[in-house]
Amino acid sequence: MRIDILTLFPEMFESPLSCSILKRTQDKGLIDIVLTNIRDFATDSYRKVDDKPYGGGPGMIMMPAPVFDCAEYVQKLSPEKGRVILLTPQGQKFNQEKASQLSKEKRLVLIAGKYEGFDERIRIGLGAEQISIGDYVLNGGELAAMVIIDAVVRLLSGALGDEDSPKDDSFSDGLLEYPQYTRPEVFRDMKVPDILLSGDHKKIAEWRRRQAIERTKKFRPDLLKNGVRTNQNHARQDSNLRPTD
Ligand SMILES: C[S@@+](CC[C@H](N)C(=O)[O-])C[C@H]1O[C@@H](n2cnc3c(N)ncnc32)[C@H](O)[C@@H]1O
Numbered sequence: 321m322r323i324d325i326l327t328l329f330p331e332m333f334e335s336p337l338s339c340s341i342l343k344r345t346q347d348k349g350l351i352d353i354v355l356t357n358i359r360d361f362a363t364d365s366y367r368k369v370d371d372k373p374y375g376g377g378p379g380m381i382m383m384p385a386p387v388f389d390c391a392e393y394v395q396k397l398s399p400e401k402g403r404v405i406l407l408t409p410q411g412q413k414f415n416q417e418k419a420s421q422l423s424k425e426k427r428l429v430l431i432a433g434k435y436e437g438f439d440e441r442i443r444i445g446l447g448a449e450q451i452s453i454g455d456y457v458l459n460g461g462e463l464a465a466m467v468i469i470d471a472v473v474r475l476l477s478g479a480l481g482d483e484d485s486p487k488d489d490s491f492s493d494g495l496l497e498y499p500q501y502t503r504p505e506v507f508r509d510m511k512v513p514d515i516l517l518s519g520d521h522k523k524i525a526e527w528r529r530r531q532a533i534e535r536t537k538k539f540r541p542d543l544l545k546n547g548v549r550t551n552q553n554h555a556r557q558d559s560n561l562r563p564t565d
Contacts, residue, residue: 321354321477324394324402325465327432328369331356332462345479356394361386370435372544377420379436387442394429402429407461408437411450413466423475428469432461462552494543495536498528
């Protein structure tokens with residue numbers, strides 16, 4: 321997979337991309353992340369990429385020409401046409417399902433905004449999909465791009481030590497993940513549930529499924545509004561589940 325990031329602050333990506341799973345997946349050649357500075361496409365000697373809003377009002381707006389030129393240049397860097405995503409608080413809210421969809425693409429082009437956001441003609445002209453990482457306003461799209469990349473990359477085959485890791489993750493089948501324990505068996509009078517020490521894998525799987533449902537009802541009842549989906553890990557159908565009060 322190739323991910324192009326169009327940004328005014330490529331240096332913001334240095335640290336997140338140079339450690340842990342994001343570094344490993346790049347080293348292994350599973351992912352190629354390419355940063356392009358939108359400012360390199362400014363047309364004047366001041367390298368200006370923003371201007372005042374027509375009609376007045378606070379702040380500055382990202383001008384269309386540098387973003388268009390940058391996006392057109394970047395698309396030509398690889399024969400695979402990228403799925404263009406504009407990062408904006410006005411976009412469709414990012415979630416695990418969207419991460420899974422995006423992880424199946426061969427190429428993504430993420431455009432990070434700054435200032436008071438994009439001139440509207442950027443959205444219209446590029447025909448870009450808009451994605452938000454939540455109902456709050458960040459200073460720029462860089463952190464949003466990093467969130468998306470991080471969530472997408474862990475779903476790529478070969479990214480994690482254990483291929484099965486993401487299958488039980490929270491949200492992967494509409495539930496929160498079951499509670500997890502590691503050593504020691506007893507910590508400050510809190511004991512690991514006996515079932516997890518039993519070695520009975522069938523019973524453990526059933527217990528985990530029940531726990532996942534219970535904690536979803538308790539902490540995120542909104543996830544159960546449409547019943548519980550099942551994935552290949554879970555043979556049982558829990559379609560009558562509804563959130564409890
Ligand atoms: C200060 S924000 C602009 C917000 C804009 N004035 C509005 O109210 O919709 C600057 C940039 O940060 C990014 N951004 C801010 N919040 C975001 C969010 N929740 N999700 C994705 N990107 C976001 C976008 O790229 C945006 O263009």
